[in-house]
Amino acid sequence: KAGVTQTPRYLIKTRGQQVTLSCSPISGHRSVSWYQQTPGQGLQFLFEYFSETQRNKGNFPGRFSGRQFSNSRSEMNVSTLELGDSALYLCASSLERGPPDEQYFGPGTRLTVT
């Protein structure tokens, strides 16, 4: 079974631009969570989607948004990019047969804002 895939793997954007990242969960997984990983802050939870609905949201500004499609694929968008948004963005999927539910991570998208 294929793992979680994320595209693109690397991205360079300029301050003020916007960016959209994509995540395809493991087949059959309906929950997708997004995390921001930086050296100083570790893994910070952004939001979680289940059946096209946002169930949970972390403490990030409104510039960070996401959505989930009927096939469970998810996208996250960051508008008006700031230098501090440079990070590895990870998505994780889970089967939702729990609780608890094991999360499986994708390889991440490395975003660099210049």
Place this chain on the structure above:
Amino acid sequence: GENVEQHPSTLSVQEGDSAVIKCTYSDSASNYFPWYKQELGKGPQLIIDIRSNVGEKKDQRIAVTLNKTAKHFSLHITETQPEDSAVYFCAASLYSGGYQKVTFGIGTKLQVIP
């Protein structure tokens, strides 16, 4: 909310020695504790997990222990090998309001010296 503290932040061991990483959590309602290994350029990989009704779990050279009273859990790696070098994350998961909330530790960079 939940707070997870992890230490040490870096750990160097000789090949063949054991490595121990410790985590504490704050919310006694947390009931699922996964551990992830992240190699350079990759997403975190689930390596072992433990549920709150179990005190210890072992999988070959890796073991995890949980002390619910003290609210701490530990990862033990025996007979370390160079390929064990990576960043390890602990997490505490709380099921509330119909979904799971996962909080990660800051990570431990393990270096196994050949």
